[in-house]
Structure formats: C-alpha cells, structure tokens
Amino acid sequence: MAHLSRPWAFIVISLFSLAVYADDLTPVSTTLPKxxxxxxxxxxxxxxxxxxxxLLSPRVDGLVAEVLVDAGSEVKKGQVxxxxxxxxxxxxxxQSQAATAEAKAARDEAARLVKEAERLRKQNYISESEMANRLSNLALSEATLVAMQAAQRSSLEQLRRHELPAPFSGVISAKMTEAGEWINRGTAVLELVATDLVRLDVKVPQERFSDIDKNSPVEVLPDVYPGQRLPAKINAIVPVxxxxxxxxxxxxVVDATDISLLPGxxxxxxxxLKGKAGQKLIVPRDALLLHPDGGYSLFIVDNGVAKRxxxxxxxxxxxxxxxxxxLQLNEHVVIRGNEVLREDQAVTIVNE
Known part of the structure; x- marks a missing residue:
C-alpha cells in the first residue's frame, strides 16, 4: 500500500490527537454565584x-402492682x-354496682305500685292519701337510683385511676419506683420527655439585642450529628x-421531624443578624466539598481548567x-462532576 504523503500524515495525526484530547476532558456543570x-x-x-x-405521679395512693416501662422506653399518648x-x-x-341494681329494683317496684294505685283509684278502691304516698315513694326511689348511679361512676373512675397513662408521646427518661412499693399522690414515679419538638436556649451578648428578632433566620447544628444543619425559628426573646x-x-425551636434529637x-x-454589611455570595450545596478537618473547598473553571x-x-x-x-462573583463554580476533579484538570462544561 502506498505511503501517505507527509502533509496528509500530519493532518491525520493532528485530528487523532484532538479526538484523544477531547475524550480526556472531564464533563462538569457550572453556575455563577448569587x-x-x-x-x-x-x-x-x-x-x-x-x-x-x-414528672408523672399516680392519681391515687396505692401499692405498685406493675411498672410497664423502663428508662429509654418510647411511649404513645394514652399508653398505660x-x-x-x-x-x-x-x-x-x-359494691356500687350491687347498690345500683338494688336501687333500680326498688324504683321499678315503686313505679309498679303507682300504676296499680292509679288503676285502683279510678275504681275508688284506695284513698287519695295512699295514692300520694305511693307517688312519694316513687320519687324517693328515683332519687336514690340517681345517687347510686353517680356513686357507681365515681367508683369506676377511682378504679381506672389505678392505671397511669402517658399524657403525651415521648421517651421515659427516668424510672423512680418498682413493683411492691407504696406510693402516694404527688410522688414522682416516672419522667417523660417529648422528642418531637426540642428547643435550644442560648445566651446572646447584650450588644446584639438590636440585631435579632423573631424573624431572624436560624439554623441549628447538633453536635451528635456532625454536618447536619436543621431549620429552626426563634420562639422567644427574653429581654431581661x-x-x-x-x-x-x-x-x-428546632424542626426535628426528619431526625431524632436527644434532649441534654x-x-x-x-x-x-440584621445590618448593612456587604452582600455575600451564595452557591448550591452540591458545589461544596467537605474536608476531614471540617473545612470546605470548591472548584471553579478557569479557561477550561479546574481550580480548587x-x-x-x-x-x-x-x-x-x-x-x-x-470566591469571586464572576467565577464559574462546578456543581456537578466535582467529586472526581483534581487541581488543574482539563474539563468541558456541559450545562443543560
């Protein structure tokens, strides 16, 4: 086969080199800071x-028969x-049930005697005095039944109060009693804390009082979850x-719906803070790279080359x-493909 002339060979080699160079470019997406x-x-x-x-205490005095939870137990509202x-x-x-049943039977008998007296009175077989006496007995028996029914409800409520329900959902943080102990009303036996809403109290220097209000933006960084930034809002400012x-x-008050925070x-x-300081630059979270020491960096594109x-x-x-x-305002920040970039690596921008 005939050899290519030197000019044609040079052109072929150049095109091949350009194709190989284009394949080596790392595609990235960029944006300008806001x-x-x-x-x-x-x-x-x-x-x-x-x-x-x-701090939960029993509603009646009594002997502890059973403690159904322990420290660390998660409970729902109403759970015993x-x-x-x-x-x-x-x-x-x-006994109250029996007394109610007895009063009901007496009321029913009094009502039967009244009906019988009404029939006999029409035939003039009994006197008006006897009729009035039977009506009086019916009224007394009905009042007695109402009293016995109230006593039964009170007795039932007293029985129900031998159980201690959770007033809200949360976690038992402390248990201060065991089965077999005698406890009185007002004695704390369990400590319950809610974990769906937590708050953070901070002391703000007095010279910053005019720079903060309830509309100030707030984020909370819990130490138990490094790197997490949770949205929050100022619930109260105590001016004293x-x-x-x-x-x-x-x-x-911290919005912890997606994460479990531990009180304490x-x-x-x-x-x-409010103020008239210069404007700051905003970049997407995806642009930032977290270092092991807690610092941050990002890549920009300068003349087709990645710079950290x-x-x-x-x-x-x-x-x-x-x-x-x-960072400068007019620098193109890499937001896609930055995970694999190296300093001075050639890139190509493929923004959608």
Whole structure:
C-alpha cells in the first residue's frame, strides 16, 4: 500500500490527537454565584431541652402492682405506664354496682305500685292519701337510683385511676419506683420527655439585642450529628439581661421531624443578624466539598481548567450556602462532576 504523503500524515495525526484530547476532558456543570443581603451570622452554643417534660405521679395512693416501662422506653399518648393494685377499689366498684341494681329494683317496684294505685283509684278502691304516698315513694326511689348511679361512676373512675397513662408521646427518661412499693399522690414515679419538638436556649451578648428578632433566620447544628444543619425559628426573646453575663436569653425551636434529637445534648445555633454589611455570595450545596478537618473547598473553571478554592462558609438556606471568603462573583463554580476533579484538570462544561 502506498505511503501517505507527509502533509496528509500530519493532518491525520493532528485530528487523532484532538479526538484523544477531547475524550480526556472531564464533563462538569457550572453556575455563577448569587448575591445575598444577609449581613453576618452569630454562632452560639447551648443545650437541647425537650419542649415537653413531665414528672408523672399516680392519681391515687396505692401499692405498685406493675411498672410497664423502663428508662429509654418510647411511649404513645394514652399508653398505660404503671398499674397499682386495684383489689380494694375493684371490690368497692362491685359494691356500687350491687347498690345500683338494688336501687333500680326498688324504683321499678315503686313505679309498679303507682300504676296499680292509679288503676285502683279510678275504681275508688284506695284513698287519695295512699295514692300520694305511693307517688312519694316513687320519687324517693328515683332519687336514690340517681345517687347510686353517680356513686357507681365515681367508683369506676377511682378504679381506672389505678392505671397511669402517658399524657403525651415521648421517651421515659427516668424510672423512680418498682413493683411492691407504696406510693402516694404527688410522688414522682416516672419522667417523660417529648422528642418531637426540642428547643435550644442560648445566651446572646447584650450588644446584639438590636440585631435579632423573631424573624431572624436560624439554623441549628447538633453536635451528635456532625454536618447536619436543621431549620429552626426563634420562639422567644427574653429581654431581661443577665447582669453577670451581660447577655439575654433567646429560645430557638428546632424542626426535628426528619431526625431524632436527644434532649441534654449540645448544639450550636447560627443566627442571621440584621445590618448593612456587604452582600455575600451564595452557591448550591452540591458545589461544596467537605474536608476531614471540617473545612470546605470548591472548584471553579478557569479557561477550561479546574481550580480548587478554599472557602469559608456562613449560613445555609433554601437558596444555598453563603460564602464569606475565597470566591469571586464572576467565577464559574462546578456543581456537578466535582467529586472526581483534581487541581488543574482539563474539563468541558456541559450545562443543560
């Protein structure tokens, strides 16, 4: 076969090299940072507490027959947690049932005698005095029946109070009694905390009082879940400053519907402050790469080459993450394909 001339061979080799180079380009998607008007954030640490917490005590005095839960048990509202020995109350309830039945029988007999007297009175076989006497006995027997029925309901309620139900759903955090102990009303036997709503109380420096209100954006970073940022809102601001700490209390309610937070653990509240500071840059969360030391970086594309930028982040929101340093407004930030990028790697932008 005839050899290609040198010019044609050079062209073929160049085209082949370009094809190989194009195949080596890593496809990425990019976006430009957005600007945010959030001035700055304030990070404060505190302890998570349950929005609902109750020390449960029995509703009647009695001997503990059975404790149905232990510390750490998850319970639902209305679930029976503890039972007292109901032997005496059960007997009293049986007596009230018998008394009610007796009163009902007496009322029925009095009603029968009245009907009989009405028939006999028409034939003038009994006097008006006897008729009135029978009507009086019927009224007394009906009143007695009503009283016995009320006593029966009271006895039933007393029997039911030998069981201690959960007033709300949550977790038993402490158990202070066992079967066989005698307990009185008002004696705490169980501690119940709700875990669906938790709050974080933080002390804010007094000089920041004018920079925070109930509409300030807040996120909570629980220490038991590193990297998690949970949405929250300020529930209360107590304007009475602590004279020793020169701080006031801010209560933050955490939205923990997708995660289980433990009351008593520590967390950090990141509060967006009001002010006239310069605007911050916002990038999507997918652009950020988390380092083992807790720092963050991202890649930008400069003339078809990936460049890593070490960045500092601020508050996170639905719009993305604010970048406080390390990024310029007009730089193209990689949001897809950044997981496998290396410094100075050639890339091609394939934004949809």
């Amino acid at each position: 600007q945010s008007s959030i001035a700055q954030t304030l990070s404060l640490s505190g302890s998570l507490t349950a929005e609902k917490r109750a 947690l503890l039972k007292l020995d109901p032997a005496i109350s059960r007997q009293q309830y049986a 400053s602590d004279p020793q700490a020169r701080a006031f209390l801010v209560r933050v 653990t520590s967390a950090t509240a990141v509060i967006g 930028r070490q960045v500092s982040i601020g508050q996170q929101s639905q719009d993305g993450v604010s970048i406080t340093s390390g």
